[in-house]
Amino acid sequence: MANCYSYEIIAESENAIFKNVDLTIVLTMKDSVRFKKDPLLLNLSKKTVFQINKGFRDCEKPESIKRTVEDLTHAYYIAFEYAKKYDNVIILEDDAEVLNYKVSHYKAIDDYIGSNEFSIISMGSLGFFNKKDDLFYESAGMTHSHTQAQIISKKTRNKVQKLILSKNFIGHIDKSYFAEQNVLIYHEPLIVQIVSETENFKNWDGPLWVHRVVANIQGLRYDKMGWYKAYLLCKMWAEIEEYKLYLFLLIIVLLLLYCKK
Numbered sequence: 001m002a003n004c005y006s007y008e009i010i011a012e013s014e015n016a017i018f019k020n021v022d023l024t025i026v027l028t029m030k031d032s033v034r035f036k037k038d039p040l041l042l043n044l045s046k047k048t049v050f051q052i053n054k055g056f057r058d059c060e061k062p063e064s065i066k067r068t069v070e071d072l073t074h075a076y077y078i079a080f081e082y083a084k085k086y087d088n089v090i091i092l093e094d095d096a097e098v099l100n101y102k103v104s105h106y107k108a109i110d111d112y113i114g115s116n117e118f119s120i121i122s123m124g125s126l127g128f129f130n131k132k133d134d135l136f137y138e139s140a141g142m143t144h145s146h147t148q149a150q151i152i153s154k155k156t157r158n159k160v161q162k163l164i165l166s167k168n169f170i171g172h173i174d175k176s177y178f179a180e181q182n183v184l185i186y187h188e189p190l191i192v193q194i195v196s197e198t199e200n201f202k203n204w205d206g207p208l209w210v211h212r213v214v215a216n217i218q219g220l221r222y223d224k225m226g227w228y229k230a231y232l233l234c235k236m237w238a239e240i241e242e243y244k245l246y247l248f249l250l251i252i253v254l255l256l257l258y259c260k261k
Contacts (some may be wrong), residue, residue: 004059005078008050011042017106020113021151022086024048025079027072028094029055035094040101041191044090051079064168073173077164080157088113089157093148095193099124099224105190108135109151119156120183123149123190124227125174129234136184137235144179149191156181189227 010026017040024045028035030052042048056071065071076091083089109121112135125146127139152160160177167176 004054004061005075006052007082008052009047010037010050011048013043013046013048015043016045017043017103018045018088018090018110018113018151020110021045021088021090022047023083024090024092025083026050026092026094026096027053027075027079029053030058032094035092036097038098040098041092041096044106051075051082062169064170069172070169073164073169073171073177076173076177077161077169080152080161083154083157087154088151089154090149090151091147092191093193096124096148096191097193097224098190099192099227100188100190105186105188109186112136113151117153118151118184119153119181120178121151122147122183122185123151124192125150125183125185126230126234127185129185131235132184135187137187139179139183139185144183145174146193147174147178148193150178150183189231192224192227194224 022045024041024047026035026048028050035050053071053075056065056068056074061071061074065074079091106123109123112118113121121136125139125144127143127145129137130140132138160181163177163180171177
């Protein structure tokens with residue numbers, strides 16, 4: 001199984017954006033050309049490496065790995081194993097693209113990491129948002145999705161590794177594993193992905209047409225700028241959650257007024 005992966009250092013920086021992150025691992029496949037070597041991505045941390053995956057069809061892996069969904073989960077497990085000696089680590093999937101180049105956003109996250117404990121910080125995820133504070137949202141329940149750019153603490157990586165083993169690599173890495181880890185989502189989308197019809201996309205749970213429709217509504221299928229619209233939709237849930245008591249009371253008052261007629 002160790003022969004299923006190889007590593008290549010693709011960048012080192014003496015003036016990385018994140019002072020409190022030790023390593024960036026880019027998850028990619030053998031012969032893939034998807035990753036765009038954006039200077040910002042290559043300067044997020046002190047060192048950036050490719051983790052090159054041969055894939056479950058070309059390399060012997062646990063029998064439970066029969067789809068790209070499980071293969072991605074396995075890739076995360078191996079990346080966490082590789083990063084054992086490091087503290088905070090950024091994991092990028094190879095379709096990650098920079099949407100927002102304002103370094104001040106990344107510095108704000110770094111400052112938070114330097115003075116707070118955390119599990120996972122996402123620089124671009126979706127779900128039903130609940131507002132935590134001025135910097136971050138949280139995903140409600142098991143709605144957390146899109147893991148193309150996350151900062152993961154050492155403690156959480158160890159915890160997720162055990163969880164992955166207990167489930168024998170089965171399930172989506174976002175909803176089955178990360179959604180339980182109190183993910184903080186930065187209030188602006190920074191590093192995103194285009195939701196193209198990859199093999200992994202076609203293996204998502206549920207009808208394929210539903211995923212196509214949702215991605216089209218969110219505006220994520222062809223243009224990364226669609227992430228601003230998607231975040232707006234996610235934040236609408238947070239507004240509803242924040243004011244749901246007032247909305248409920250308003251509905252009651254309107255019903256009482258209506259019933260008096």
